[in-house]
Amino acid sequence: MNSSLYAKLAATNIRKNAKNYVPYILTCLITIMMFYMMCFLAKNTALRTMSGGDSLIMILGLGTVVIGIFAVIFLFYTNSFLIKRRKKEIGLYNILGMEKKHIAKVLAFESFYVAVLSISLGLSFGILLSKLMVLALGKMLSFKISFGFEISGSAVVTTLILFAAIFVLLLLNNLRQIHLANPIELLRGKQVGEKEPKTKWILALIGLVCLSGGYYISITTKSPLDAIGLFFIAVILVIIGTYCVFTAGSIAVLKVLRKNKRYYYKVNHFISVSGMIYRMKQNAVGLANICILSTMVLVMISSTVSLYIGFEDSLKAMYPWEIQVTGYDITKDEGETIEEVIKEITDSHQLEQKEIVTYRYMYQMAKQEGNQFLMTDADTYVYNDGAVLYMISLEDYNRLLGETNTLKPDEVFVYYTNNKLTDDTISFGKENYHIKAMANASEVNLVFSPDMVETYYIILPDKDAFAKINHELGNVTEDINRIQYFYGFNTDAPSEKQLAVFEDILALRRQADVEPFQSLRIQSSEYMRSEFLFLYGGLFFLGIFLGTLFLMATVLIMYYKQISEGNDDRERFEIMQKVGMSQEEVKKTIHSQVLMVFFLPIVAAAIHIAFAFNVITKLLAIFNLTNIALFATCTLVTLGVFIVFYALVYTLTARTYYRIVKQ
Amino acid sequence: MSLLEVKNLKKIYTTRFGGNQVQALSNVSFSVEKGEYVAIMGESGSGKTTLLNILASLDKPSSGEVLLEGKSLNTIKESEISAFRRNNLGFVFQDFNLLDTFSLQDNIFLPLVLSGKQYDEMKGRLQKIAAKLGISDLLNKYPYEVSGGQKQRAAVARALITNPLLILADEPTGALDSRATDSLLKLFTELNEEGQTILMVTHSTKAASHAKRVLFIKDGEVYHQLYRAGMSKEDMFAKISDTLTMIATGSARGGDLHE
Numbered sequence: 001m002n003s004s005l006y007a008k009l010a011a012t013n014i015r016k017n018a019k020n021y022v023p024y025i026l027t028c029l030i031t032i033m034m035f036y037m038m039c040f041l042a043k044n045t046a047l048r049t050m051s052g053g054d055s056l057i058m059i060l061g062l063g064t065v066v067i068g069i070f071a072v073i074f075l076f077y078t079n080s081f082l083i084k085r086r087k088k089e090i091g092l093y094n095i096l097g098m099e100k101k102h103i104a105k106v107l108a109f110e111s112f113y114v115a116v117l118s119i120s121l122g123l124s125f126g127i128l129l130s131k132l133m134v135l136a137l138g139k140m141l142s143f144k145i146s147f148g149f150e151i152s153g154s155a156v157v158t159t160l161i162l163f164a165a166i167f168v169l170l171l172l173n174n175l176r177q178i179h180l181a182n183p184i185e186l187l188r189g190k191q192v193g194e195k196e197p198k199t200k201w202i203l204a205l206i207g208l209v210c211l212s213g214g215y216y217i218s219i220t221t222k223s224p225l226d227a228i229g230l231f232f233i234a235v236i237l238v239i240i241g242t243y244c245v246f247t248a249g250s251i252a253v254l255k256v257l258r259k260n261k262r263y264y265y266k267v268n269h270f271i272s273v274s275g276m277i278y279r280m281k282q283n284a285v286g287l288a289n290i291c292i293l294s295t296m297v298l299v300m301i302s303s304t305v306s307l308y309i310g311f312e313d314s315l316k317a318m319y320p321w322e323i324q325v326t327g328y329d330i331t332k333d334e335g336e337t338i339e340e341v342i343k344e345i346t347d348s349h350q351l352e353q354k355e356i357v358t359y360r361y362m363y364q365m366a367k368q369e370g371n372q373f374l375m376t377d378a379d380t381y382v383y384n385d386g387a388v389l390y391m392i393s394l395e396d397y398n399r400l401l402g403e404t405n406t407l408k409p410d411e412v413f414v415y416y417t418n419n420k421l422t423d424d425t426i427s428f429g430k431e432n433y434h435i436k437a438m439a440n441a442s443e444v445n446l447v448f449s450p451d452m453v454e455t456y457y458i459i460l461p462d463k464d465a466f467a468k469i470n471h472e473l474g475n476v477t478e479d480i481n482r483i484q485y486f487y488g489f490n491t492d493a494p495s496e497k498q499l500a501v502f503e504d505i506l507a508l509r510r511q512a513d514v515e516p517f518q519s520l521r522i523q524s525s526e527y528m529r530s531e532f533l534f535l536y537g538g539l540f541f542l543g544i545f546l547g548t549l550f551l552m553a554t555v556l557i558m559y560y561k562q563i564s565e566g567n568d569d570r571e572r573f574e575i576m577q578k579v580g581m582s583q584e585e586v587k588k589t590i591h592s593q594v595l596m597v598f599f600l601p602i603v604a605a606a607i608h609i610a611f612a613f614n615v616i617t618k619l620l621a622i623f624n625l626t627n628i629a630l631f632a633t634c635t636l637v638t639l640g641v642f643i644v645f646y647a648l649v650y651t652l653t654a655r656t657y658y659r660i661v662k663q
Numbered sequence: 664m665s666l667l668e669v670k671n672l673k674k675i676y677t678t679r680f681g682g683n684q685v686q687a688l689s690n691v692s693f694s695v696e697k698g699e700y701v702a703i704m705g706e707s708g709s710g711k712t713t714l715l716n717i718l719a720s721l722d723k724p725s726s727g728e729v730l731l732e733g734k735s736l737n738t739i740k741e742s743e744i745s746a747f748r749r750n751n752l753g754f755v756f757q758d759f760n761l762l763d764t765f766s767l768q769d770n771i772f773l774p775l776v777l778s779g780k781q782y783d784e785m786k787g788r789l790q791k792i793a794a795k796l797g798i799s800d801l802l803n804k805y806p807y808e809v810s811g812g813q814k815q816r817a818a819v820a821r822a823l824i825t826n827p828l829l830i831l832a833d834e835p836t837g838a839l840d841s842r843a844t845d846s847l848l849k850l851f852t853e854l855n856e857e858g859q860t861i862l863m864v865t866h867s868t869k870a871a872s873h874a875k876r877v878l879f880i881k882d883g884e885v886y887h888q889l890y891r892a893g894m895s896k897e898d899m900f901a902k903i904s905d906t907l908t909m910i911a912t913g914s915a916r917g918g919d920l921h922e
Contacts, residue, residue, distance in 0.1 A: 274762075576762070
């Protein structure tokens with residue numbers, strides 16, 4: 001036989017097996033498309049330059065890794081289904097006189113065709129859809145930045161390498177199975193694999209440990225910055241845990257149930273439990289896939305939706321005033337000039353300044369050891385023991401609150417955000433102060449931009465104290481340790497007017513020969529709104545988009561599961577009917593069994609999400625979303641919608657399954 | 664009163680598109696007394712399987728009726744038919760029909776579990792039957808771990824555990840080697856001697872020669888029957904063999920034998 005014959009035979013095989021091959025190629029295609037698009041976004045340079053782009057890139061990078069892992073497992077799963085259905089055919093070839101090496105050649109050609117077809121189509125669709133997606137995203141959010149209508153070369157290469165490797169591995173796995181089997185086994189291929197699975201206690205234990213480790217991390221994570229790094233570890237642990245628990249844990253639990261005679265010997269339990277022990281062997285991976293996919297879909301959609309909905313809150317938290325002016329080393333006179341000039345501008349727009357606030361503060365990063373704050377370099381900022389100190393003079397404090405508090409030269413007021421100080425002495429390097437009063441920052445109307453690490457507001461008695469503390473905590477960079485001037489106000493004017501005022505102030509800064517104006521930082525919450533919308537809207541879009549894709553994968557897995565299970569179960573139910581089980585009971589049992597298989601992953605996903613809730617709220621805090629109630633609502637609503645969709649697929653599937661079994 | 668009475672059974676199948684009608688059973692009547700051991704023989708297509716399906720209440724006759732202890736199967740409601748089948752009939756099949764997902768013990772328990780029996784009661788019943796069938800040591804094994812003969816014994820145990828009025832066996836020796844066949848037939852004879860009524864459909868002359876009475880079915884009718892009475896198995900075997908030859912060759916004397 002020459003090789004063109006193998007090639008032809010392989011092509012004919014694919015055509016003849018279209019019923020099995022088309023969904024398989026489609027699966028490969030969609031997976032490749034998904035991976036390319038995720039990779040494309042993760043490597044996108046435009047995203048990186050956006051404000052908050054780094055975290056986004058990191059999340060997308062995590063997404064790429066997860067899709068990569070998912071692709072390997074998912075393709076192995078669908079491939080095993082395919083090869084199982086084709087064993088009979090391959091056995092026939094063997095019996096008709098083809099040697100195994102000939103069969104191997106045919107299979108290699110088949111894999112080659114499938115690989116070329118699905119990779120080329122997957123990449124084309126990926127490129128096409130990534131453009132479409134960017135176009136749609138641009139239209140939805142009216143981009144100012146060109147999001148890059150580009151083909152990412154490195155994403156193409158990554159996709160090619162990964163999937164070429166996967167296809168080679170799949171081929172090797174198929175060859176291994178065929179090589180090990182004799183023709184008779186191949187002919188009966190579909191019937192083998194019915195041996196009772198062993199209980200793997202160690203694997204089940206590993207699963208539990210990983211799962212509880214992941215849960216523990218996500219529950220105990222306190223600061224948003226920890227969350228970024230730990231979230232990844234927790235996700236990996238939970239994924240490993242889910243696979244182990246589904247594969248080994250489920251069988252262990254079912255076997256324990258079987259040991260309980262009172263429970264086991266009841267009509268429903270009897271048939272479901274025994275059936276499930278066998279089903280789990282083939283389906284555990286599929287169910288774990290569904291569970292992880294569902295969790296991802298739910299987390300992604302609920303968090304991006306709540307970011308999108310809550311973006312007004314985030315904006316308000318970041319920019320409490322409509323117009324904010326900040327600058328360093330502004331003297332009292334300069335401050336008054338700034339306020340006067342800006343007042344003139346608002347007056348010229350017939351607007352009234354409301355809720356005007358002016359104060360000066362010093363911003364310090366420090367290493368915290370109990371009640372002691374020490375000099376630090378900027379990198380320490382990200383670690384657990386880093387803290388942020390806002391220092392305000394008593395004078396400004398009293399003016400802001402309209403109170404008349406007093407402090408002795410060695411006394412301070414302290415406001416904390418999360419962690420109370422334990423002692424009544426606070427020290428900055430070698431400088432010690434007595435804490436006259438301490439309260440939670442939420443009890444006082446001090447508005448600063450929220451920080452991701454522990455933040456303290458310190459009310460200092462006089463200028464001397466500022467100088468001393470500045471000296472002790474060091475000059476990290478010049479900007480940071482200087483006294484900062486803040487001036488903010490609201491106008492309650494419509495958006496265009498606010499922007500007009502903002503433009504005028506900016507223009508003034510460009511022209512003014514008055515010294516302080518040139519170094520001022522001027523911010524407008526209205527101006528930032530579009531940037532926020534862009535970022536959060538982009539994430540929202542991405543969440544919905546990927547959510548939909550993952551949902552498609554879930555449906556595909558269901559399709560395979562139902563076909564293979566229905567065919568396997570048909571014989572069993574036939575026997576049971578002969579032995580005296582009624583149609584009604586068969587129907588009931590089928591429903592309870594399908595129900596169990598269907599809702600096991602979704603229940604597990606719900607548990608994952610309940611545990612992940614804490615760490616996700618911390619991650620959302622990076623995006624300045626602190627409205628936990630909103631996120632909780634979004635999560636519940638997403639879960640609800642998902643369950644409704646899932647129940648729909650379930651009823652359809654149960655019907656199909658019943659039809660297959662009844663044949 | 665006979666245990667089982669079959670009266671003028673007729674079964675006509677209509678092909679799917681309504682055109683042709685196929686008569687599987689034209690007019691079958693016979694009765695089985697309590698404690699009998701009856702074999703039904705016939706060639707492929709003679710209507711054996713149809714008859715058995717109707718007796719097992721898996722199928723309904725076009726006309727005529729089947730009475731079990733005087734109760735017509737036609738009058739049983741659809742919703743009760745499975746329970747009826749479970750409680751009154753025991754089945755033994757050619758291909759065993761054991762579930763690979765259950766151990767032999769659980770396979771045997773299946774009809775009792777379906778009837779909602781308690782574990783202790785099931786266990787009690789099983790012990791006696793398993794001892795009698797010599798499968799006590801195999802109960803925790805799975806069907807794919809034991810031989811064909813052992814599987815069929817487990818299937819017999821499953822049929823017996825409900826204490827059925829009647830055991831319906833469909834080619835029970837069809838998939839067994841000769842040693843397993845011998846021991847199964849011996850088992851059936853023993854069961855029958857203890858009073859168990861057995862109705863067996865078979866191709867095998869050897870299997871039929873163990874029965875007390877053999878019915879021959881041809882073209883949907885009971886064509887002939889043989890009583891063993893005092894005959895030895897060997898004589899019975901010869902007699903059945905002759906009858907089969909006669910049926911197959913359609914000998915003119917066939918009419919004379921017809922009762």
